[in-house]
Amino acid sequence: MTRPDHVGPGLGFTFDGRRIHHRPGQTVGAALVEHDILAWRTTRHDGRPRGLFCGIGVCFDCLVTVDGIPNQRACVVLADEVEEITTQSGSGHDRLALRDPADD
């Protein structure tokens, strides 16, 4: 994958549709925290909000859906490399449970 080589304003991703500007080199988690967004998923059982905890890729608390792929660690994924971040609930795979075999 090649990284966009641009610098400066306009750089960013969307977070549930909202445009988030960030600086090159920042992680998704850092960019969100800088915008005062502290949580981006809810837990499987109690639906509690979660965001960064260990911040270094160990605890998997900061899971988020990145360009459609669930359960990516926001503290590891680089903001430069993503377009669309979406909050996720539960296991991140919940939509599969709703799938109708007629769909394919």
Place this chain on the structure above:
Amino acid sequence: MAADASPFEVLCNILLSIAPMARGRGVITRSEKGERMGRVVVIGAGIVGAACTWYAAHAGWEVVLVDRGRPGAGTTSRGEGNLLVSDKGDGPELDLMRLSRRLWLELGDHLGRDRLELDEKGGLVVATSDAGLAGLRTFAAGQRAAGVDAIDVATAGDLRRLEPLLSDRLPGGVLYPEDLQVQPVLAADALVAGARQRGASTRFGVEVEGAVTSGGRLTGVRLVGGEVLGADAVVNAAGTWGGEVGVRLGAPIPVLPRRGFILVTEPVGPLVRHKVYTAEYVDNVASNDAALQTSTVVESTRGGTILIGASRERVGYDAGMSPKVVARLAAGAVEIFPFLRRVDLLRVYRGFRPYCPDHLPVIGPDPRVPGVIHACGHEGAGIGLAAATGYLVARYLDGGPMPDEVPVSAFVPDRFAEVSV
């Protein structure tokens, strides 16, 4: 009998004490019906040892359960928890399994199904080719003749009505509504806790060094360190290590390890409804090939993870990782459930199934050392067969009678004539 015993306990006690005491066959002679008549040391706190402890304690024996490690820490903690009739053709193991299934359902009612995570999920065996489907149908027809509930699933569409996320490229399969699942460690824990309430005691972190005998008859076991536990009978429920324990007791039996890996995914919820496996599994279970065999077994757990098996290799106690086996299991699972491609593997268990050359467990008194009863060698079916094994062991302790529906002679250690003491 306790005044507040539940109907199930009453039933068990009746089952275990009624009718003619075939005292000659008993491990020890009971002094008087219904009395606490002796002490039993059960070696091995896996699922089988837990079941033996439970049934023996409920039959009135003073049971001491010993393990060199922690309860449920061996092969018990490394299996899916399957109680399968679907993988067994007509024969003694199927008979034993059907007894065990009834007992497990009773245990579930008694101990709490949620506590055991007992799930009547049913098994779905899928074929991955037309030829495989034909073979599967023949196998299922034989099972039906033996009384197993086996329902043909004719088309891919029918399969996906049962399992919406299955690949649409599978020609058909067979549904086995009788297959169950438990969480093995929780089940072992519940059985031990229940036995404790009936006076059983436990000693963990101790290792049995050998038998103590008097006049050729067992009078106890000696622990490493020298301590002697007096006993009228000892049950070898050491699972994969049952061969070694047999040697130490002077009653060797040919139990060997057959390595298996199980993959555990991230939690995804109950996306797979049945235990789903491919028809090759049945052949592999019964195979005597030492080389690696894999077949695809996929199922959800209450915890939300998906378990993927099953591999079989004879590599001794090699505890290492095998990326090749893990890749093969992943590829098999992805082939029948394409959604799994994007699901992460979090952990791999590796366990050692205790197998005997004829793939049947060893259950029964050892003629060479009176007082020793074996209850091991269940290979990959130990969780499923544990209840019936515990029940049979309690019967042997009592001196009978043995249940009519199980050909118990198929399991006795006497069958290994070539094994010398």
Place this chain on the structure above:
Amino acid sequence: MIDAGTVTADPVNETVTPVDVAIVGAGPAGLAAAVTCARAGLRVCLIDRGTSLGGQYWRQPAASPDFLQSLVAREAPVSGPGRGPVHPRDLRHLHHDLATFDALRERVGEALHAGLVDLRLRTQVWTAVVTDAAVVTDAPGGTDAPGPAADGAAVVDLHVLGPAGVAGVVRARRLVIATGAHDIGLPFPGWDLPGVMTIGGIQALLKSSDVVPGRRVALGGTGPFLLPVATGLAARGVEVVGVFEANAPTGWWPHLSTVVRNPDRLREGLAYAATLARRRVPFRPRTMIVEAHGHDRVEAVSVCRLDRAGRPGLESVVRHDVDAVGIGWGFSPILDLAVTLRCATRLGDNGFAVVAVDSEQRSSVPMVLVAGEPTGVGGAALALAEGELAGHVVVADLTDPVGTTARSRRTGQRLRTVRRDVVRLRSFATAMHAAHPIPPGWAAAVRRETTVCRCEEVDAATVLEAVAAGADTARQVKQLTRAGMGWCQGRTCEPACALLAAGAAQQTTREKAPLAGPVGASALAGDTERLVAQPVSLGALADLLPRSSSQPSHDQ
């Protein structure tokens, strides 16, 4: 003894790269090992999960696309004003001893240039296997490195997944595990609220992304690491409402002679203390954050004093309004890879498992050396020394096992010096753990409904019930409650589960709990088993098989 049963008979679709030494982790220990090996002409593969060299200690902003060139040329990436790329130059004040890092980085750059280092960033080792000699001789390409021909020894196969999910095998004659450590977080009410982080996480935000977690921050736990995090935040204008340290500096008194023998460490500590004083950051010894308040994010913390027995005085708490909290109870070494390879472990200074190594950093598994925090948490200076030592040992093993050349005599002198450093710094680490134990009464703040396992959402009541029923190890607790079975595989909650289980075991055996020593969690050691070091998608695994064999033949 290494089992031969795991040798792969049929091919797996992974490119095998033979090297002399693989080093996992590019922090202080890994860099020191890599530079030492490369200088001796060994072919090195340096692997790190992160985007840059430096590890967590010298954590750098994400490397720019031309990172490798910039590494060689030491040219700074183009920086725009204000909102431009996060630039290392602006973050130098957060670091300690950057000159050492710069020198190491320069050496790695030279070695890259010379083709001696195969640098694999953003690369995860998902599993590792010791493979026997038969495969080595058959290995395509073999190894043409200096030194003895196949000495009958096995090799270590590291199964890696690179940036684009590209799989490969790095086949090494020696492996140096330098995987570092992460913070220990112990549960307390509200610790799962957004805004509560580990102090290492806060430091990572600062160092890699130039972001602060909030405007008013409380820091709590124990250990020297609280200080640089506090000064780093204060330098960015964050109001640090307090550094709530569970122990008192007087805990160092018994170890004064050790401190004096480590003047650099003493100077470092005093410098942080001076900065805190200058920035008017309150340092509160013998206190503890016992609750984080808030609904969907943290809004306040409750803090109380600890009594002499290390119990929080919950009846008199002080509340501070904050918008972020950092906690850290010391560090837990990252043992995944070592455990996967079944390196023997022992109890470290803080009662948790570490890899057992001899005086040459060798683990119980031949060919596997371990350096830095996985051998016992001791900080960057010790990690550097251990990494260099491991490097020298690898060089001697592979180039001059009998130790007769002139170089080996020079190396011998250096080795003696480095060994002395390791011993001296290790004694400092031991003193540090003795001065900063987890207080015996830490769990008094935990309520029945407090989440212990964040992944599986297992509460304290459930864990304590399992402990009451006889579970006396973290593994037992896990199997009965699911605590530790989730996404992080117990990396976060295992210390807490082990402490809760061991606490009960101590009570039942009526052993006298140590008054102020480390809380015994001996039940944790050697009880872990981890065949997969990092999560990996089933699709990526399935793709490891060549096309033909991934389509099982059904018609046999």
